[in-house]
Amino acid sequence: MNMYNEPKLIIDWDDEDKDYMLNGSTSWKSPSNLAIIKYWGKYGNQLPQNASISLTLDAAHTETTLEYYYAVPDSDWIEFYYDDKEMPAFAQRIERYFESLTEIFPFIKQFDFRIHSKNSFPHSSGIASSASAMSALALCLCDMERTYFRTLKDDQDFYKKASYVARLGSGSAARSVLPGWVEWGENSVDENFSNLFGTRVTEIHESFRNMRDAILIVSKKEKSVSSSAGHQLMENNAFAAPRYHQANERLGILMKALKEGDWATFGRIAENEALTLHALMMASEESYILMVPNSLKMIEEIRKFRKESGVHVYFSLDAGPNIHLLYPDNFKDEVHRFIKDTLLDLCVDGRIIYDQVGKGPQKLA
Secondary structure, three states: OOOOOOOOOOOOOOOOOOOOOOOEEEEEEEEEEEEEEOOOOEEOOOEEOOOEEEEEEEEEEEEEEEEEEEOOOOOOOEEEEEOOEEOHHHHHHHHHHHHHOOOOOHHHHHEEEEEEEEEOOOOOOOOOHHHHHHHHHHHHHHHHHHHHHOOOOOHHHHHHHHHHHHHHHOOOHHHHOOOOEEEEOOOOOOOOOOOOOOEEEOOOOHHHHOOEEEEEOOOOOOOOOOHHHHHHHHHHOOOHHHHHHHHHHHHHHHHHHHHHOOHHHHHHHHHHHHHHHHHHHHOOOOOOOOOOHHHHHHHHHHHHHHHHHOOOOEEEEOOOOOEEEEEOHHHHHHHHHHHHHHHHHHOHHHOEEEEEOOOOOEEEO
């Protein structure tokens, strides 16, 4: 399904009345996001088997600059640099992605591209780097279209298309182009939600609007199985069907908790969803484990501290070993003391990213 089949968007370089330049660049900073209801399993062209809901982060982000140069198409038209180091293998992935977008952006084959990207967090370690990276790239492409064709002038249209395009590169990236809390996937809770792009969830209690997320880095190593491979393994997972049913049931319960400020219900779902995600990995035909010993040790300490202190502090994980520690802003001092006294020594090199619910992507000068 293609909402944006626009073959008219071809640049006519012979039209002297046009005032666009042949070469240029655009830069965007786009955040990662943390799904509370997890998306794990897809079908068709990057469509989710179950609805998901996430919080957009702030400190965990990707900065991407897309440089474009008018050129005759050839076989070597994309260069990709990560932290100023050329990465040909990733350039090939971007090339396949751009090839898939030619119906949406027909002008894309009229250029050569040089892409520079960097993260504020370890790449491929279980923080959603593909979400921030592909959303930043999608924003650059939509910005490029807006520059050349004066389209997407309305912000709502711009970010809706960016979400749609980001999804085609990485499903979870559909959620990263919007601020706050974002839902992605058709469900019985709200008919306005879509499989094709993310949608903001606006009825959120103040305590969740200001929620904190301390990302505890227990490993910087690249994970052994990519998220893309993990999604493919769900196709033959014996627990796939009940999992999709469970996720869609939980969505309504979680949205009610977010609206009412119900931290106990939120925490129960957040922790169980994280453990369910990793249980699905372990239950795959080709099973694998992404948590490490310090992941489990942290979970034990978090549960112990919560029981003894009465503080609303809960854990989550993405598809990796690192722990997201979720807590209300008014418990910040108590939680930070707990981190310093108990969890800091379990982090590799003492690395912690203190994050929070973010305001969404930002165009860079």
